[in-house]
Amino acid sequence: MTTPTDLDVTGARTADAADVITGARERIDALDDRIIGLIQERMAVSAVIQDARISSGGRRVNLSREMEVLAHYREALGRPGTALAMTLLELCRGRI
Ligand SMILES: C=C(O[C@@H]1C=C(C(=O)O)C=C[C@H]1O)C(=O)O
Numbered sequence: 793m794t795t796p797t798d799l800d801v802t803g804a805r806t807a808d809a810a811d812v813i814t815g816a817r818e819r820i821d822a823l824d825d826r827i828i829g830l831i832q833e834r835m836a837v838s839a840v841i842q843d844a845r846i847s848s849g850g851r852r853v854n855l856s857r858e859m860e861v862l863a864h865y866r867e868a869l870g871r872p873g874t875a876l877a878m879t880l881l882e883l884c885r886g887r888i
Contacts, residue, residue, distance in 0.1 A: 831883065838884035853888055 802817075804810040842852050858881055865877035 831880065834880065835884050842885060852885055 798810040798814060799805070799807070802810045802813040804813055845854070846852055861881065862874055862877045865873035865880075867873075869876065
């Protein structure tokens, strides 16, 4: 049931809107948990690649591959996709 508190926390002006927002926010929280899990999985896989390359005498970072990753996100998501990919790369290989 919707209470005045639900209206406050959602910013809605009606009980119906507050119900929609509360339900949709639960879905967003669940999606964010999955996204965070996928990012952690990506970090682990990226670390395997970096460790293998470094153990073989190579460098941690491979810029030509990073350009491919940036283009992939930009093509899928537009300009903000590039910023997102840069953040993901930083999470996966640290700052350069
Ligand atoms: C994972 C790699 O190593 C580094 C990390 C990358 C990534 O997390 O996507 C991409 C390029 C490299 O700088 C790779 O070369 O594929």
